[in-house]
Amino acid sequence: MKNRGRIVAFLLLIIILASTIIPTTNPILKDVKLGLDLQGGFEVLYQVKPLKDGQKITESTVADTARALTNRIDVLGVSEPSIQIESNNRIRVQLAGVEDQESARELLSTQANLSFRDADDNLMLDGKDLKEGKAKANFDENNNPVVTLEMKDPNKFGDVTSQIVQKKPDNMLVIWLDFKEGENSFKEEAMKPEPAFISAPYVSKTINSSNVEISGNFSVEETKDLAGILNAGALPVDLEEIYSTSVGAQFGEQALDKTVFAGIIGVSLIFIFMALYYRLPGVIAVVTLSVYIYLILLVFTKINGVLTLPGIAALMLGVGMAVDANIITYERIKEELRVGKSVKSSFAAGAKSSFTAILDANVTTLLAAVVLFIFGTSSVKGFATMLIISILVSFLTAVWGSRLLLGLLVHSGSLDGKVGWFGLSKKAVHSADEGYETLDLTTKFDRLDFVSVRKRFYTISIVLLIVGAIMLGVFKLNLGIDFSGGTRVEVLAEQTLDETAVTKQLEDIGHPTSDVVISGDTKNIAVARYKEDFTQEEVNSIKRELQAVYGAEPNVSTVSSTVGKELVRNAIYALAIAALGIIIYVALRFEWRMGLAAIIGLLHDAFFMIAVFSILRLEVDITFIAAVLTIIGYSINDTIVTFDRIRENLNRSKHIDNADELALIVNKSLRQTLGRSVNTVLTVIFVVVALMMLGAESIKPFSIALLIGLLAGTYSSILISAQLWFDMKKKQITKSGGLKVEKEKKQWGSDEPVV
Structure with missing residues (x-):
């Protein structure tokens, strides 16, 4: 019997959401604060030094200096400046939207x-x-x-x-x-x-x-x-610039337009895929993903967040990650439907069994994002902030919101017997009388035997890693100024640029360099690098000269060797702490062998990304570290879902007598989760490829790193981590003469939302 009240409640919720989101989206978008890379401006990190011999730099001295800088910025009339004290002897100043950057910098430093x-x-x-x-x-x-x-x-x-x-x-x-x-x-x-x-x-x-x-x-x-x-008032100290970056307004405007367009294309592809593949649940996922994007922007404006180019990428990636929770749940529901259960029973069982995998995956990604926020700087912090908000909000919309909306329709009775609405054909559904369980179901991948060929994949990975190590030793990494120190000048022109002509132009204005690269869709962007970090006067000079020639204010970034070394150290700390946190969490939630296998897979992915960047001579900057940490968080999602299914299949067996039985369980688990792995990585690839093909030039290396990491992560989750766990468990079986499996009581469960 159909319950019309639940259908009415569903429609009312859709109307309420639409009537809330549509009229308020534009005002929220207008309140979003854009970072330097999206509207132009500059950022300077000052080292506070004594003005006179014998003067001591105390916390109060630095605080007084920061207040004096704030008063000076008020003179400029800049809205929403950012002044932060770092390490008790440094002050970071960020001024977005400043038209006369040269005068502003002189005003601050005098x-x-x-x-x-x-x-x-x-x-x-x-x-x-x-x-x-x-x-x-x-x-x-x-x-x-x-x-x-x-x-x-x-x-x-x-x-x-x-x-x-x-x-x-x-x-x-x-x-x-x-x-x-x-x-x-x-x-x-x-x-x-x-x-x-x-x-x-x-x-x-x-x-x-x-x-x-x-x-x-x-x-x-x-x-x-x-x-x-x-x-x-006069400054009580001497300020030395040890890091600076400036972005021309035209660069910022172009980056914003291109990246937003790329994001719209990527997210639209995800929406189309979900609706076509999962039918009604996919349409509901589209609704909750739209709410997710709205809530992200709302929360971001309420906390006075500053949206940067990597931040937009994090938002778009968040959509791909948010859909992961929907895919895990929907795949579970489809499995329950295939064994002949009713729609209501399938929904309840699928929602409950998918919760732990979703929770574990989100916790590990959140861990990587928090580490990135702690050790990152400026735009990377913006990326990490957006990623943290994305994870928390996606848990709300994808886990609670999707189940609430789908639950209303399921419990209304209008979907009873209609498996086609869930993307299933009736031929794929077994009768309940056959006594099938979800773990007995056949898959499209039943011919694949992953365990028997694992050593081939070990060999392939080892060969690739050795070749990568040799190439890395020969070519080294193409370190950006974030890590090596120096100056980077980026020129934007209306016409196509020639490397020889740009090199000569730089020589004519007194700043010669042999390191000039032409990029951009129409070859209208030139990037010149210098080993020396320019002084404020040199930065102002080269900006004036190049703007006079090319008509657009160039981007100029300088990093002192001191800051470069600190960024390298922080990057190593971030990767080490994230890896340690993940291995501890996975070991506690599963077992230490799974934790060890997972971390080896992550190291495999990270090194593979580094090796490819070395071979392709792509620039490694601070956003590359953000990409590596993102992949660490995302790759572990795949591994956790696989291990969760292995544990579930293990719990069906009271005792495993030999390695063949264990191999059967591992193979079955990988086949059962392979479809989900392909679908989730595909949705994220939609966004990453869109950013890589259509996004701003400055974010393309970041997108390439993510694409390499996604492919390597999917490969390692299935063919490395799970197989390593099998080999370690096989030794345990051989040593003990068998394996007694104690079924674990789940610590967390999930009931569908009740209206």
Whole structure:
């Protein structure tokens, strides 16, 4: 008997979801904060150093410096700046959407120590003699832009001007910003066309006034900036740039458009596949995946997250991973239907039996994402943040949401006997009278004997790894500046670029390099690398020169050797901790042999990715580590689902007498999960290939790493990890004369949601 109330509840839920999502999506998208790589801007990591000999850098000193930088950024009018203190002696500044990056960087790094000196560079007055917050942008009697100041003691200013008058003909009061003892000299600077001092007015009489006017060759904007920086206060320390990256606005806009388009294509392919292959459950998965994307963006805006290019990739990958939970559940339901159970019983049993595999898979991926967040920097943290949110939200939508919606239809009775709605033909369904269990079902892969040919795959893997190691030893890794240090310049042009022409152009502007690579769909992007990390002045210079030639502001990133070494160390720590955490978790949830086999498979995948990158000469940067950790988390999903089925098949046997019986169990388990493995990796590949083919140029190496890792991970889960476990278990059987299997009581279960 059909329960119309549940059908009505299902339709009402769909209407509520649609009426909530459709009108609120655009406002949420407008609230999403874009990172530097999507709207342009720059990021600088400053090393805080003493300004004077003997000065100690304390936490309060660094905090005061961060506050001073915040005040200066307020002068720029930048919305939502990011200023973070790191390691108690570093400050990371991120400013997105800044149009004049050169002026902004100068404004941040200048000491803002104002001083008044005579022509012999003797200090007469400094910033301590000025009233705080009284600097103003103004105009003189000739309507020229000036900055006006107010002295604390007009009598002191009178005494100083009296002394200057007596020094004729050198009766100048020289005004300096950040005068450097032993380096700057008025007499030397006065001979230059662009002197380092602000101005040097002649003083012809004593001035007993508290009002001081600084004039010079200023623009209106420059007087506003100077007044603002003087009011913000001088920095109590010296700031040294040890890492910086700047992204031109055109690069950011193009990257956003291309990557979003690639993501839409990839996600659409997943939706089509799910609807065609799984029919009604697939359509419900499409609904919950749409809710998943909406919730991700909503949560991300609520926590004031900054969306970066890798963050978009994480969101799209999250869709592929979220669908994994649906596939595991739907495959289980189909198995229950095939043994002749009713739709209601199949739904309940499939939902319950799939829960532990879904939970274990999500926990291990979450572990890798958390490690990535802890050890990652800037855009990689954005990727990790999005991945963490994706995992948590996907658990809500794919596990609870999908079961709620499908459960309403199942318990309404409208699907009774309609196995075709679940993507099954009636020929594949056995009668309940035949007494089949799900573990007895035949599969499309029953001819495959994985265990008997395992040594061939061991040999193939060993040969590939040896060749990879040799190639790695010969070619080394093509390390990006993240790890090797140096400078990377990326040029975007409207026309096709030529390597020889770009190399000559760089030589003509005084920055020669032989390391120039042309890329892009129309060969309109040139990437030049330098072993030296450029100074702020060199960065500003090369950006001005290249923008004048090519019409677009280039991207320039610099990494000091110190930061490069730290990134290498953090990458090793991240991989080691993630691997250790996963092996401990798998060992606790299953057994130590499965944990060891899983980690060997993961090391196999990671090394395979590294070897391929070495052979193809692809650049290895910090996003490559993000890709490796993502694959570690994703590959373990496959392995866990396989081990979960092996454990289930083992529990049917009270005693295993020999290796042949164990081989039968392993083969059967692999055949039963192979369809699920193919489907899940296929859905993620849809997104990865779309990002690789249609996404921004800067994310393509990341996408290639993911594709290699996905294929290697699927291969190792089936043909390496499971086979290694078999060999270890085989030794145990040989040693003990058999294996007594104690059926484990499941610690977690899952009932379908009840409405």
